[in-house]
Amino acid sequence: MKRGQGELRAGAARARIPLPDHPVLAGYAGHRRSREKADEVYARVLVLEQGRMRAVIAAIDTLLIPEGLESEIRAHAGIPFCALMAATHTHTGPGGLWPSTIAGWMGAGAFDRAQRDAVVLATANAIAEATAGAGPAQLRVGRELWAQGPARARSGAAIDSELVALRLETHQGRAIATLVDYAMHPTIAPRDQLSADWPGAAARQIEKGSAGAPALVLQGAGGNTTWDGAKDPAARVAAEAEWLLEQTAPMRDASVECGERQVALPLWQASPAVPWPFRRMVANIFALMHERKAPSGAQTRLTIGPLTLLGVPGEPVGELGLRARPVRLVGLADGYLGYVETPERWAAGAGESGKTYFGPDLARALGLWPQ
Numbered sequence: 001m002k003r004g005q006g007e008l009r010a011g012a013a014r015a016r017i018p019l020p021d022h023p024v025l026a027g028y029a030g031h032r033r034s035r036e037k038a039d040e041v042y043a044r045v046l047v048l049e050q051g052r053m054r055a056v057i058a059a060i061d062t063l064l065i066p067e068g069l070e071s072e073i074r075a076h077a078g079i080p081f082c083a084l085m086a087a088t089h090t091h092t093g094p095g096g097l098w099p100s101t102i103a104g105w106m107g108a109g110a111f112d113r114a115q116r117d118a119v120v121l122a123t124a125n126a127i128a129e130a131t132a133g134a135g136p137a138q139l140r141v142g143r144e145l146w147a148q149g150p151a152r153a154r155s156g157a158a159i160d161s162e163l164v165a166l167r168l169e170t171h172q173g174r175a176i177a178t179l180v181d182y183a184m185h186p187t188i189a190p191r192d193q194l195s196a197d198w199p200g201a202a203a204r205q206i207e208k209g210s211a212g213a214p215a216l217v218l219q220g221a222g223g224n225t226t227w228d229g230a231k232d233p234a235a236r237v238a239a240e241a242e243w244l245l246e247q248t249a250p251m252r253d254a255s256v257e258c259g260e261r262q263v264a265l266p267l268w269q270a271s272p273a274v275p276w277p278f279r280r281m282v283a284n285i286f287a288l289m290h291e292r293k294a295p296s297g298a299q300t301r302l303t304i305g306p307l308t309l310l311g312v313p314g315e316p317v318g319e320l321g322l323r324a325r326p327v328r329l330v331g332l333a334d335g336y337l338g339y340v341e342t343p344e345r346w347a348a349g350a351g352e353s354g355k356t357y358f359g360p361d362l363a364r365a366l367g368l369w370p371q
Helices: 069-077 101-108 113-132 197-209 233-246 276-289 318-324 343-347
Strands: 008-016 024-026 042-050 053-060 082-087 138-145 151-153 162-169 175-182 215-219 225-227 256-264 296-304 307-311 328-330
Touching: 008 113, 008 175, 042 113, 042 175, 042 197, 042 215, 053 113, 053 215, 053 256, 053 296, 069 082, 069 113, 082 215, 082 256, 082 296, 082 307, 138 233, 162 233, 175 197, 175 233, 197 215, 197 233, 318 328
Parallel strands: 053 082, 175 215, 307 328
Antiparallel strands: 008 042, 042 053, 138 162, 151 225, 162 175, 256 296, 296 307
């Protein structure tokens, strides 16, 4: 971990991801293209600086962050930083980012180099703009257990209903950026529309109320979490985040710490939820998706004042988020290793274990379960 010293500075930017009229979509099995655009999609970036420390948080309107995408963004940005780059996980966002035929059919969308480049360049441009505009900042942080919120369990077990909201603002109180972390699968939009789903709608509402300052809406431990079917969950999330921030007092002396680590992972292993005659075949498919490379993952731990965010390169279930407290998990960050179930539920073939790529030790390797 590297700790910043001195004055806290912050900058933020939002860059539209330019796409063709009928872009490749990601989120569901098979190859799909959008029939129409319900939304524009964006890369939203927050840059934090403190002395020689520079940390970048990115919320990208797409399904996931495939292997190599973050490296390409860093190369185009051309400046050093510690990064927490996460997908909003919209299931109707730009696909074609993963250069794997198998991953494409499983939900990532047919590989499209132009769309991947569009995501890379938009994110790199947003990083450059946010860095150039960074200035002195103060911090607000609020968090609450929101049992009345729209998130509901999808496959049993506990969910993490906590809502976390963070705002950077000038010393005069003008918003620089807002960050919201809430666990709820973005599967609301029609499957044939390009849409940022509820995270994009919540971000737009927050931005409207803060004079256009970018709003980054991230996924928490939402692997087993869906929505309750009630009207306009995005508006509910945005309004609750604003209310939560109104209860907080600004902090000018908040410190920033950021660290990145490589994680050695267990071998590919199909879940007991897969019938035993097919488990070896399924494990081999996982290996082919990753071009048979030895599995590894990256994790970023970022502390901003009283809030610590821990990136998870996959979709952790709610119980893992509950166990991590007070650390707040950010799912779909810095890579994609599939779902992350608890070892007990994985061994029983329960919950989301049928969607995992690795065995029961994945949660342990990621530091989300005791060794």
